[in-house]
Amino acid sequence: MKFSELWLREWVNPALDTEALETQLSLAGLEVDGCEPAAGQFSGVVVGEILAAEPHPNADKLQVCQVTDGEEEYQVVCGAPNARAGLKTAFAKVGSILPGDFKIKKAKLRQVESQGMLSSEKELGLSDNHEGIMELAEDATNGQDLRFYLNLNDAIFDVDLTPNRSDCLSIAGMAREVGVLNRARVNQPIFKRVPPTHDEQPQITLEAPHACPKYLGRIIKGVNIQAPTPIWMKEKLRRSGIRSLDPVVDVTNYVMLELGQPLHAFDKAQIQGGIRVRLAEDREKLVLLDGSELELTADTLVIADHSKALALAGIMGGEHSGCTENTQDILLEVAYFDPLALAGKARNYGLHTDASHRFERGVDFQVQERAMERATELLLDITGGEPGPVVEAVQADQLPTRPDVTLRKNRLEQLLAIRLPDEEVTDILTRLGLKVEDLGDAWQVQVPSYRFDISLEVDLIEEVARVYGYDKLPVKAPTASLLLQSQPEARITLRQLRSTLVARGYQEAVTYSFIDPKWSQAFDPDNTPLPLANPISTELSVMRTSLLPGLTKALVHNQKRQHPRVRLFESGLRFVQTPEGLIQEPMLAGLISGARLPEGWSNQDEAVDFFDLKGDLEALLELGGDSGSWQFKPAEHPALHPGQSAEVLCQQADGHWLSAGWLGALHPQLSKQLDVRGQALVFEIRLDSLQAGKLPRFKSLSRFPEMRRDLALLVDEGLPVGQLLQEAENQGGEWLQKVTLFDVYQGKGVPEGKKSLALGLTWQHPSRTLTDEEINAQVDQIVTAFSQGFAAELRS
The missing domain is CATH 3.30.930.10 (Bira Bifunctional Protein; Domain 2)
Incomplete structure (x- = not known):
């Protein structure tokens, strides 16, 4: 998330310089990826007003402008297409120094003298926009230093938030964190409740309350969408990485950055009937604001009227219902969408927006009313209009619940390796916006609606460690009495x-x-x-x-x-x-x-x-x-x-x-x-x-001779030899040492469908010499078993 340091300091102003604030945020788990100046280094640039603009006598694309700084008039040659009489813009006088150590001098362009330069945003290091010179508000004071007028002595923070810290995707959330870390007061702006001046209400129906349990709508009539967005709002948006489009879009983006709640405005004239928050029909088509056409799946949540889909809920509005230069009445929506219902939906359609980024991670489900009033107030100040009553459709049983979490004092000490005073732990949790009750050996903590990441005891321990300061925690190696695990000797690893x-x-x-x-x-x-x-x-x-x-x-x-x-x-x-x-x-x-x-x-x-x-x-x-x-x-x-x-x-x-x-x-x-x-x-x-192995057992070698008998057998060629070997071991007695297959033959002298097997059988007694009668008896027993069990014949 990108934000202006000066905007943050409007909410909370700790006694830290920019570098110290950057370090503090990173140490608190809000890693700062970058911190850069809000504008390039330049001096001598003031607010100038073009009094007249005439075509250049020797060039088709140049104009000769008469510019005043409130005291003197200057002749400036300019090639910007938007240079015109009455425009107030950035005027770099002779002697000014622009980014890149570029010094402005008197010059002649096509034989016409130029006493300065009218500058674009890119030339001043404000943005990449170089389509024309800067256009300032009509009430800008001629001759005023541009850096002072635009508050350009500012820094832009780029914070890389982890997915669980969606509560910090706003100035309000960042200010809350800075206030906690510095024990500083957070000065939240006072948002006035705007009373309705007409009675027209939008009809809102929640047809998928599991995905959208809360939806607020308000009709504002007679808005002037051609009105200019105030320069202070444009600058805050620019420093947050958002381009100014029109006052309605700018206000919705501004409130999203300020409070973390995305909003959307529909052209009321394009809505037929009321608002239906529903799942899309399979293969339903929707053209988005960027001109791309989507074929929706049945599990996609959409905002629709009674004839068509108007927007991809929580992601992007539709082209045919968006505000245009002819829009007079708008329907302002503020909704809460369940994170699981929107998870992955933007990615499935190849999209990623600021709104989807926030809704997928979780938005405070109690901030919608506040965001509606704030946006209404800003719109009326900029575009005028008549607000109607706020209509709220809510399915209370589908809204998230925030169960209390118990934090045990001994568990906190165990994991942090330090005993913090109870009063300090209570103070830390309270400053985080949690309601804390000391139960003696533990704290019972009530979690606010904006902290989706706190549901377990370890989450609270992490919060205490983070705010107390990881660098203050003692370095203590864990100790444990570990016994060597016995390893079964017979087990094969x-x-x-x-x-x-x-x-x-x-x-x-x-x-x-x-x-x-x-x-x-x-x-x-x-x-x-x-x-x-x-x-x-x-x-x-x-x-x-x-x-x-x-x-x-x-x-x-x-x-x-x-x-x-x-x-x-x-x-x-x-x-x-x-x-x-x-x-x-x-x-x-x-x-x-x-x-x-x-x-x-x-x-x-x-x-x-x-x-x-x-x-x-x-x-x-x-x-x-x-x-x-x-x-x-x-x-x-x-x-x-x-x-x-x-x-x-x-x-x-x-x-x-x-x-x-x-x-x-x-x-x-x-x-x-x-x-x-x-x-x-x-x-x-x-x-x-x-x-699963078997332990070997010692067995002394016999000093007595082995006795061997070889058998040549005719068996069916499909008979598995393993069965014969197993049967020989079963019938050979306890002194049979081994059975060996040493020949397999098929061919001349062996009937078709048969095979000849040659088996070697070896006997040995550990304490005496075996007799021929004993061996012959065992051989006869084996041959009989072969004949009866496998129809084997001795081969002559």
Whole structure:
């Protein structure tokens, strides 16, 4: 927010210079981005009056003007299009010094002598306006120093307010803060209540009271919109970064800057029937004051009459209802709009206005009556006219409530590391405009309507610290007795899992937790994703139920940038909705695609396959020291290739097998849909299952020989070998040490539809040598189980 220092000092005038005031505001949390002079450095410029303006004899675009400073007359050559007899303007006499150390001297322009210069605002460093020379009020005194006449020995503060401090988006709010910080009296202007002089009233209907619970309207007849805006108002607007347009707009802008309440004036002649505050009809059209045409959505609040929309509520007025040079009667509106109803609406339409900036952050819901009277008073002083009665439409139960907040004294001392006297805390809160009641061990605080940012105890503590002075608070390091947390020895840390994958050539990826609903449906159609209330975009509008969409998107991104060999993994949460509520489940996912080995003279150009990924996942499972509690079961998943997918099962303490995740190749149709080049293989597994390890136990080495038997089996080619290995371990007895698959063969000598498996079984006893009879009995038991359970035959 920009404002004039002199304007602020009209309200409150602390014993501080400009630099000290700037520092004080920044230390109080109202950061000053910049402080610059209200005008450039110049001297010798006075108020001058053009007595006559004649065409230059030797130039079409120049005029020869006779100018007086109240004592003498001067001849000045001027090229400004608005130079005319009777105009009072800025006159730089010979010897004057303008910004940039430019000294005015006598000169001849096209053989005509010029004794000075008539100046524009840009030439004096007032603004960028150089369309013509300055136009001053008719009552300006000729010869008066321009710096004194316009009060140009002023500074313009540019304060960068945080979104929660909307109460300071006005001179009244800034003055209140300066008064509190300096224990200075705030001299608020006395606003008179303007009595009506006619009986005509606007008809106002609140059709969306949740968005606009309060709306005030007043008809003012016979305004002279051609009347000039006073120079003092123009200057205050200019120094606040607002250009003067006409007296009606200038007054509404002035009151907005003064009190923080945006206002708007309609041309009454353009209003049919009464005012309706309603939601827009879907695809309703509205042409704004800047000439742009909008197609409105159904959740947009508009100000309308009984036939059309007049304005985008709280943002900008409509072109066809705005005041023009022919306007005679106006309808002045002052309203309170709910911040949530207007949040983001201006941005959705590519707009940002001073009004929307304030309404989105919150406006005092009790200042509307005051703003109406202030604007009426100024309008009557400048444009004349006859005011009617103020009509107020209000839905009291929809207005905000400001519940009391309790501030505990011990909590204040704890957070500030200092015990402030109760009287000082009470004084600080009272000066902030809060009503305070001391309850002994706490204060009960009633929050005023303009402080939207105070609702919790910590908000009050922040206010006390801010006003007391952050620089006065003691520097005290927090102390606490912290005990080292015990770490389960059997637990596998995420760091170990990451290191293992990195050692196997993977790179860690971090993707968004919210994804495109289409991707969610493609990868996990069985789970309905949680939609975001305020998404960044439609492509990122739901929470992910799987980490695989993000990794696949990263793969496509890399492939399009000529990186065909990709190995990625990610650890993070997935969000699954259940009847019991939302579950946030830690997961670990990986993806591989491209060549098995990096390109090189000694490496063969072979693409990765299912078993490459399975081997990487098994390396993670081995970290837990209990690989026997894991199984891979062929199963189908909607996002995976039907013939190259498996469900990962984990054995629980009670012996039950639970699903822990999936691995396999992406479904060909899904790969084509997502523009994946080549084959991509993925896995996703619950992180808690991976991290549950098993402590190793010491076991002495046996001094007795091992006994080995090899079996050649004929089985169906579709039989998973893992089932045979598991059955061999179950039937092999307690001295069976290991089961090894050392050959798989299909071809000559093996019937079609069959495959030959060669298993090596090794036994060893810790305290004696096993006999052939014992081993043969175990082998017979295993062969019988294979024959009965899997129709396996010994191959001769």
